[in-house]
Amino acid sequence: MKTAADGTISVSVTVNGTNRSADVSPRTLLSDFLRDYLGLMGTNVGCEHGYCGACNVIVDGQTARSCLILTPSVEGSEITTVEGLASNGDLSPLQQAFQQAHGLQCGFCTPGFLMTATGLLESTRGALSDGEIRSAISGNICRCTGYVHIVDAIRSASEARSE
Amino acid sequence: MTTTQPRLVGARVARVEDPRFLKGEARYIANIVLAGMRHARFVRSPLAHARILSIDTSAVPEGVAVFTGDEWAEFGIECTSRYEGFQPAAMPILAVGKVRYVGEPVVMVIADDPYLAEDAAEAVMVDYDPLPALTTIDEALAGDAPLIHEHWETNLYVPRTYSSPDYDEQTKDMLSVSGRLSHSRHSGVPMEGRAVLAEFTAGRFKVHTATQIPHLVRTAVATAMGLAEREVQIVSPDVGGGFGVKAQAYPEEVACALAAKALRVPVKWIEDRREHFMASHHSREHTHQASLHFTEEGKIKGLAAELYVDMGAYSVFPWTATMDTGMAMGILPGPYRFTGYKVDGFPTCTNKTPYGAYRGVSRPAACFTIERLVDWMARDRGLDRLEARRMNLVRQEDYPWTNPGGLVYDGGSLDESIDVMKEWIGYDGLVESLRNDRKQGKLRGLGMAIFTEQSAHTTEEFKKRGVPIVFGYETATLRLDPTGHLTIAASIHSHGQGLETTLAQFAGETLGMPMDRVKVVFGDTDQVSYGAGTFASRSAVLAGGAARLAATELREKLTRIAAYLLEAAEADLVFSEDGIEVVGSPGSGISMAELCRITYQRPDLLPEGELPTLESTKTYDAAPGTGTYTNALHMGVVEIDEGTGGIDLQNYWVVEDCGVMINPLVVEGQIHGGVAQGIGTALLEEMIYDENGQLLTTTYMDYLLPTAEDVPFIGTRHLETPSPFTEGGIKGMGEGGAIAPAAVIAGAVEEALSDLGQVYVSRVPLTPEQVLNHIAEARSLQ
16 A cells, blocks of 8 residues: 555555555545445445445455445455446346345435345355344335335345255 | 236336346436536535624635625525415525524535535635524514514414314314324435536536426426526436425525536535435424314314424425425314314424425324324223224215315225224234233333325315415326337336336236336436426326326227228227237237337328327326325334333234225335334434524434334235226325324323323324333323
């Protein structure tokens, strides 16, 4: 990581499996880096104070609030965003479960929920109970769905992987 | 002529719009990048009421553009009313001379990136001379209160009053219960805040804005700037939730347009969450002083109410400041069959953020008032709460029923919904088991609310409300292309409601079109006809009705052409998924693609006089104009923690009848989402001001939204009573979920505490502090 004369810092990360580098101002939030420097607009910014979870991404295997992270601090990290879930344009099983269960309405919180659920599914095995799911997504706010169909979607994805 | 394909209406079709949201490819305004785009930031008033003495921008870095109110003083957004005596005041684009609420935009700065714009905004120094802040209705209406708008006579927008001719006669010598019932100030708080990206190119404004009402915003922006409407294009692409907050025109939309023209670059403004709490319009703050009059048997005879609504500092466009009192005056009598009614409305001006729409507009407060009063009547008369309701409901033989507020209820299944609910949840056993739990010291209780959801109200309703623009109708254009694909261009918007799917189902079915050949477009004033937009649970009914009429016209034309080409009688033709066939002769037909190709590209083969186009535009305004009425019964069970005052909402059930359902999956999603917002109303959400008019709740740490651990599983059951008035018998239902939860949960809390003492729960949200107060009060009654 190098600091240039103009105060910018060179940052290099792996995003959705691809190495990406840019010179950023030290105060650049990871959410803005993903969106404005890398053009990955799928990560939505809902509150900028780490509460709503809309901007959740996965950093080195951990679900994280990208609006609370200064970009230089993730130098060398592996990051997964919502754009990394589908393969060749086909929805992943989790994304399909969200569509089938009507687990999204306006869609703004959806990438954050998908990343939280991805982290949950990667760190657990077997079919999940509603209580486990509700606890895991309690750091993500959805204003449209009342959560019922989101819980259905994640439960169904957890059941499908254990069959 | 018939259709052979499976019905689309009523099917649980997964939404066609979902993949772009799931893949992170949605087109929210924040995601749109234009060449040369610069970024705006607003300096907002830190005071509720003050004169602006000076604005010092000398510390703003070079290269940052700065605009102040004096430059744009001529361009306000005004929303007056047709009611006599209404006191108007235009909302300035940037404050001129004076600020009237915390968060009011005062200065606009524009820089090359959003971080630099924030730095520049902090460098602006505004000197204020504070004035007394009026933060409550009582303060604003006091005789010696200073005037928020100097040219007014009082701080009241316009008082309204109505009394049924038989009120005195009906209520004479009756028993009564009374209360002062109130909702906190709160709002829709969509996950995406407001967002604007304005350009001025080729002599026209193109304003991208996250709105529910593109054409009405076009009218507001053009009117504010003195332009012809064709000089303004409004584009509202994917919108991350609205709930009414985005159903008003805002000064920032005009400011970005003016700045884009002045600077000759696109200007983008993305609202942050703190700005959203301060400056996006608030809602819900009602106080009702109300009395219910009834016989010894518990038969309701009359209702009297004074409705106070804190409308904040300006009347909002297009609703005016009388929206909430007007709506509540109509719907307050609820689903009950009485005639004596007396009501006064007091929409009051205060030094708070202006007050606009939020899912349910007035109906949560109105439902809370009538349902609490009915609970109290049942307690007074020793009646079961559900049976006390049943004996007073509008009966099947009463429809269409004109309620004492003048609304015409089109039909429903109120009584049946009670039967369904009782059987579904085992009502009698549940009541008994909760009683036993309470005997053992558990604070558990059941609450309930039954209501009619006024939806898709059109011309007559808005005429009555005195609004300057009467929005009744919506318009849809259906266009078949030469390959047999259908586009539905509708004057509504969709920001979560699933209308890209449901309009395709509703209109596509008429043409036998499979979903993958139908595309719904909206949200661009250059692409769709003039219309009001999406609010008031109206879009499926009105845009759907218009689309269905247009589809019917296209169907008739396709039938004529096919009959001519196939040399068959029209009566012998059927629409299938592939096109049109002759009954009883499989393979004899013509595909939709071929039929459309011939129509456009071989006009020489068409019957004489048939024009070579497949396009129809229809406008639809559902009779009789005061709305369709979905009905629902909600029930819920709470358990209270006696030590902390915490409420555990353990069950929630909804029996709803929204007429014919286009897509039950979408209907259920709307119910769940509405109920969750209603739970926020009941338990959590409140914009708190201090005595100086300072807003204290400006983050999600202070203003609490329901999470997945606050909202329980929500059970739903459907009844389907078709509306006799609408196309296809459908009714609006987008808001209903949010209407009842406050009444349900208040009733449940009251019952949960009933063994301690009989309290009256008359205010929400029921925060732990409020609940502890109720517990202490209950104990003091022993």
